[in-house]
Amino acid sequence: MTTRLSADEVRAAVPMPAAVAAVREAFLDLADGHFVQPQRLAFGGTAPDQGTVLVMSAHHQPTGAATVKTTSVVPGRDPLIQSTLVWTTTERQLVAEAATITTLRTGAASGVATDLLAPRDATRLALIGAGAQAADQVRAVAAVRDLATLTVFTRSPARAHALLAALATEFPGLRTRVANTADDAVAEAEIVCCATSSATPVLDTAALPDRVHVNAIGSFRPSMRELPAELLATASAVVVDQLDACLEESGEIRHxxxxxxxxxxxxxxxxxxxxxxxxxDGRTVFKSVGVAAQDWAIARLLDRDFAFSPPAHD
Known part of the structure; x- marks a missing residue:
């Protein structure tokens, strides 16, 4: 039996707190050696403005369930990401639109890292970037911290305002602001999320408070670097989703x-x-390029929801 899910069905089925909990469990299983997770395959150009096709797969040995996700990322395209995920067990298969899964699981990883590394009393979030990943970064941080303020900087103020308008009904009590510069955005932040495809650092280390947690999820090629080297060199903790993947794909970590x-x-x-x-204490950093175990975690939630009452099958 094959279940097919649209982006709207994925979004309706997986609230962010559940995604954070599932991804946290998957990272624990990854650390315990329960996943077979080959290195991600990447096809296409290496320049920041060229498109890339990515193939990611994971097999969870305790359950026998596996996922394969194919993704195309084309800078300047709307949507930036187009993706399909296949979840397979010995009994059934699930096929889902996976751009939504990607933003959910990427946000969820930032939520897990924020919960581990950010000050427990943190309420101020700065977001650099207002693209496809941005909203789920906010949702994930809000799932683990009681946010009071959100400041956004992006090169297109119109996109920042549109993002805040879209989030307004979800977070009616959240005080929001569009900053004129990245350094202005992060000046009073306790948590920072960078979600851009920048090839050069998007903020200055000196602009950050002495006590802040920074998530960086946008760069996924050696040619991309959202974070300044000084921040990584002076942070009290640098945490990554998977070291080998970051040494292969993250410009910040490689440099x-x-x-x-x-x-x-x-x-x-x-x-x-x-x-x-x-x-x-002090400044902490989480750098993520995305690993297949995160996709598996979200797909497992979908499989649990739709295993017995699929919306469509063949």
Whole structure:
């Protein structure tokens, strides 16, 4: 039996708090060696303005369930991301529009990292970027912290205002502002989410407060770098979704390790950091390029919801 889900069905079935909990569990399983997760395949150009096709797969050994996701990312296209995910067990198969899954699981990873690393009393979020990933970054942080303010900076103020208008009904008590610069946006932030495709750092380390957690999820190629090297070099904790993936794909991590600014051994994977939490202070960083176990986690929620009453099948 095959169940087919649209983007709207995916969104309706997976509230962000559930996504955060599922992705947290998946990172713990990843740390415990329960996933077979080949390196992501990437096809296409290497320049920031060229399109890329990505193929990601994961097999969860305890359950036997597997996912394969194909994604095309084309800068300047609307939508930026087009994607399909297939979830397979021995009994059934689920096929879903996966651009929504990608933003959900990427946001959820930031939520997991924020809950681990951000100050417990943090209420002020700054968001750099207002593209496809932006709204779920806000939703994920709001799922783990009681947000009071949201400041957005993007190169297109109209997009920032449109994002805030779209979020207004979800967060009616949230005070919002569009900043004139990235440094202005982060100046009083306690949590920062960077969700851009920038090839150069989007903020200055000196503009950040001394006590802040930064999530960076936008760059996924060696040629992209959202974060300044100084931030990685001076952070009290640098956490990544998966080290090998970031050393292969993250411009920030590759540059910091390659130049000796950051010791590879000092970088923590999120699952291991969850297993062995420690007290952190000052500036902390979470860098994510996305791993297939996150897609598997969201697909598992969908499978549970639709296994016995699928909206369509063949």
């Amino acid at each position: 910091a390790v390659g130049t000796g600014l950051v010791d590879r051994a000092a970088i923590l994977e999120l699952g291991h950091a969850l297993r062995n939490p420690s007290t952190v």
